[in-house]
Amino acid sequence: WYQLAVDLTFGSVEKAQRLAYAGSALSLALASVVTLVHFCAGLAVFNAAFRASLRRGTLSRA
Secondary structure, three states: OHHHHHHHHHOOHHHHHHHHHHHHHHHHHHHHHHHHHHHHHHHHHHHHHHHHHHHHOOOOOO
């Protein structure tokens, strides 16, 4: 039944595998970009908060 469903849906197992690989590669690329963006945003927010606390003098400079 599985083979019949694959054949009717995608035309062949090889085509289904190529589509699955392309989808997973796209998902991996998107996840990498989102991770990098979140890291950079978090670093920017941390740096801004750190500079503000230094200006206010709420951090020990020892």
